[in-house]
Amino acid sequence: MPQHLKRLIGVFVIFILFFLVMRQVLRPKSFGELGHFRADAIYENTLRPMHYAVADSCTKCHKDIRSDKDLGFHAKLKCEVCHGPALKHATFANKFKNKQLPDSLVLYKPGERKDCAVCHQRNAARIKITFDTINTTMIHQVDIMKHHPVDPKTNAALKCIDCHNPHQP
Amino acid sequence: MEDHLQNLYEVLSKVDGYVYPNEIELNWSILIVLYPYITGLVAGAFILASLERIFKVKILKPTYGIALLTAFSFMLVATMPLVSHLGKPQRAYEIMITPHSSSAMAIFGFVYLWYLMVVLFLELWFDYRRDMVIWANETTGFKRFMYKVLSLGTTDISPKAVALDDKIGYIITVIGVPSAFLLHGYVGFIFGSIKANPWWSTVLMPVIFLFSAMVSGIALVMLVYIVLTKIRKQLIDMDCLDTIAKYLFYILLIDFALEGLDQIHRIYVAEESFEALHKLVFGKLFYSLFIFQGLLGTIVPILTLGTLQFYKPRPVIRKTIYTILGGLVLMGIFFMRWNVVIGGQLFSKSFYGYTSFKTSLIGIEGYGMAIIWLIVPFLILSFLLWLLPPWKKIETSHD
Numbered sequence: 050m051p052q053h054l055k056r057l058i059g060v061f062v063i064f065i066l067f068f069l070v071m072r073q074v075l076r077p078k079s080f081g082e083l084g085h086f087r088a089d090a091i092y093e094n095t096l097r098p099m100h101y102a103v104a105d106s107c108t109k110c111h112k113d114i115r116s117d118k119d120l121g122f123h124a125k126l127k128c129e130v131c132h133g134p135a136l137k138h139a140t141f142a143n144k145f146k147n148k149q150l151p152d153s154l155v156l157y158k159p160g161e162r163k164d165c166a167v168c169h170q171r172n173a174a175r176i177k178i179t180f181d182t183i184n185t186t187m188i189h190q191v192d193i194m195k196h197h198p199v200d201p202k203t204n205a206a207l208k209c210i211d212c213h214n215p216h217q218p
Numbered sequence: 219m220e221d222h223l224q225n226l227y228e229v230l231s232k233v234d235g236y237v238y239p240n241e242i243e244l245n246w247s248i249l250i251v252l253y254p255y256i257t258g259l260v261a262g263a264f265i266l267a268s269l270e271r272i273f274k275v276k277i278l279k280p281t282y283g284i285a286l287l288t289a290f291s292f293m294l295v296a297t298m299p300l301v302s303h304l305g306k307p308q309r310a311y312e313i314m315i316t317p318h319s320s321s322a323m324a325i326f327g328f329v330y331l332w333y334l335m336v337v338l339f340l341e342l343w344f345d346y347r348r349d350m351v352i353w354a355n356e357t358t359g360f361k362r363f364m365y366k367v368l369s370l371g372t373t374d375i376s377p378k379a380v381a382l383d384d385k386i387g388y389i390i391t392v393i394g395v396p397s398a399f400l401l402h403g404y405v406g407f408i409f410g411s412i413k414a415n416p417w418w419s420t421v422l423m424p425v426i427f428l429f430s431a432m433v434s435g436i437a438l439v440m441l442v443y444i445v446l447t448k449i450r451k452q453l454i455d456m457d458c459l460d461t462i463a464k465y466l467f468y469i470l471l472i473d474f475a476l477e478g479l480d481q482i483h484r485i486y487v488a489e490e491s492f493e494a495l496h497k498l499v500f501g502k503l504f505y506s507l508f509i510f511q512g513l514l515g516t517i518v519p520i521l522t523l524g525t526l527q528f529y530k531p532r533p534v535i536r537k538t539i540y541t542i543l544g545g546l547v548l549m550g551i552f553f554m555r556w557n558v559v560i561g562g563q564l565f566s567k568s569f570y571g572y573t574s575f576k577t578s579l580i581g582i583e584g585y586g587m588a589i590i591w592l593i594v595p596f597l598i599l600s601f602l603l604w605l606l607p608p609w610k611k612i613e614t615s616h617d
Contacts, residue, residue: 051379053347053372057340060370064335072315085318 100134107139114216121217122189131164131215132156165209166193235571244563244575247583249299251559252591254405254427255434255552256296261402262435263289264338264394269465271391277461283608284446285439286345290338291599297330299591302582322408333401337394342606343368344387348375349611364605402431409558416491417498417562422480429473434551436466441544444537446603456533460526463540466547467523474516477554494569502572503561506553515550519543 079088104127108115111128118124129135138154145154159165171190200207209215233242267285270278301310314327347369354365406427409418440462447454484492499507522543530536560575578584 051374051382053370053374053379054382056370056372057343061335068314075311075315077312077316080316085316 099136101129102134102136102139104128107135110139110143117214118216121214123216123218131159160208160210160215162193162209165215169193232574232576233571234573235566236568237566237571237573238568241563241566242573244560244573246559246563247303247575248560248577248585248588249303249583249591251552251555252299252588253296253303254402254559255555256292256299256591256595257405258402258427258431258434258551258555259438260289260293260296260333260338260435261398261428261431262433262437263292263439264398264435265432266436266439266462266465268391268395268398271388272395275461277457280455280458280609281439281443281462283345283606283611284443284603285435286338286342287602287606287608288439288442288599289435290342291602292595293334293338294598295591295595298594299588302587302591322404322411326404329401329404333397337390337397341387341390341394344383344390346606346611347372347383348380349606351375352612353610361605399428402428409562412562414567415562416489417495417565418558420480420483422476422483426473426476426480429469429476430551430554432469433466433473434548436462436469437544437547437551440466440540441548442599444541444544450609452609454533454537456536459537459540460530463523463526463543466543467520467527470516470520470523470547474520491569494565498561498565498572502564502574503557507557507561510553511550511557514546515553519547519550 077087077089080086082088083091107128114128118126118128133156135156138150138156142150142154145151168188169190170193197207197212199205263285266278267282267289269275270282270285297310301307304310313324314331316324317328318324350365350369351373352375354362354369357365403424406424409427410420410423412418440459443459443462444454484495522539526536526539531539563573564575565572579586581587
């Protein structure tokens with residue numbers, strides 16, 4: 050075999066050997082233990098901080114609101130859908146009963162028009178199509194811009210919660 | 219939390235109708251448009267080179283080396299759009315060390331390496347070895363060093379060794395043609411096999427990708443050739459240019475026919491997705507599909523090239539026309555990739571709504587990044603043309 054072919058093949062062999070060695074070196078430690086993935090990934094994910102408390106955890110301290118809500122149209126909505134992740138709050142808020150909550154425990158109170166719009170704004174696609182009827186009542190929709198924007202007497206801008214109780218609309 | 223809701227509100231404002239939550243943002247951005255575009259240029263340029271080598275179209279001789287170097291430069295960059303698209307680019311190498319045979323994407327690293335190392339690198343190496351040995355003796359400094367390293371310090375340029383090189387080069391090209399088909403067919407295959415997306419899921423996809431790849435590669439080499447002779451103040455070989463244009467015309471026709479077939483099939487079958495796609499095509503994709511891809515990128519070049527097959531104006535005029543057409547075709551194919559990649563993500567799989575695509579200039583997934591990855595191959599190509607000028611090679615007949 051001519052000399053240049055030998056060298057070329059040599060280079061390729063070195064390249065492939067290098068690849069095989071690196072493959073062993075770089076392969077993540079726990080790869081393949083449980084399947085075609087890094088088993089440690091599962092463990093690492095369990096270490097991530099949690100943000101949401103469970104739906105029922107609020108009842109312990111906010112029984113009144115819970116029972117209000119259960120009677121209204123929003124009965125099926127979980128508290129954290131509107132107030133945001135509240136695990137920290139649910140764990141530590143007790144210490145501040147009847148006191149000002151520290152900033153880190155204060156939850157968002159979605160009282161603006163746009164907050165209700167997230168679910169109630171008119172949206173032609175959010176309809177339920179059943180066998181022969183088009184049912185627009187999956188979620189009751191209003192036109193946010195036109196549905197009672199101002200008070201006719203005082204001309205002051207109205208928020209949705211001025212008329213509707215968010216917990217029992 | 220305030221930010222979160224604000225964000226949600228803004229996000230929803232770019233949506234029409236009903237889309238599933240995971241369809242609002244496009245996951246495959248402009249960089250994923252670039253990736254099939256660049257691999258297409260590689261495959262196309264290589265196939266043009268193989269026309270000269272295997273199919274013995276001798277008249278294309280002046281572009282053989284240019285086509286190979288172009289393919290090689292673009293191939294070196296082909297993965298970069300993908301890597302910069304990754305959330306964690308530093309993990310890109312893992313695709314090579316943990317491959318899985320059931321995932322087409324996980325095989326990509328090997329398809330890529332095969333084509334880069336076994337086809338393009340080896341073909342160039344065998345083609346240039348004798349010249350590198352000679353040049354190493356004629357030059358000094360950096361160039362000499364590069365030639366020495368690249369030729370692996372070999373010195374044997376006896377006719378026997380050169381004849382062997384030529385033979386092996388030929389075999390590699392023969393292997394290279396199906397490999398080029400594999401490389402680009404593979405890219406189309408990935409899109410074509412996504413069953414859930416009616417805009418992508420067609421068995422014709424790999425074939426369409428392949429032919430559009432040839433179209434774009436040929437147009438690119440044609441442009442590079444025109445520009446290069448201009449820069450070197452050489453007389454352009456008009457016969458060669460006409461022949462390239464002729465091949466461009468033929469392949470463009472096939473490509474057009476295939477894509478037409480795909481669309482006609484879609485219209486005729488009119489599956490439940492049809493309404494949604496119809497709206498998409500005449501709405502958000504109207505300009506990029508009908509104007510840029512269809513009219514400017516396909517119809518105008520086909521008609522002009524077709525006319526030029528019968529009626530031949532003066533060479534200067536023809537050259538100008540070819541330059542413009544090359545640009546148009548390259549743009550057309552870019553928009554073809556755009557329409558496939560972006561278009562396929564604009565409609566909801568519920569067929570009830572659409573989202574829109576916005577990207578910024580800066581940032582790792584912005585237009586800026588895309589432009590960088592389109593410029594870099596040309597820098598590499600300039601370097602390679604300086605290091606390995608095809609026009610300074612000793613003539614070999616490749617028989």
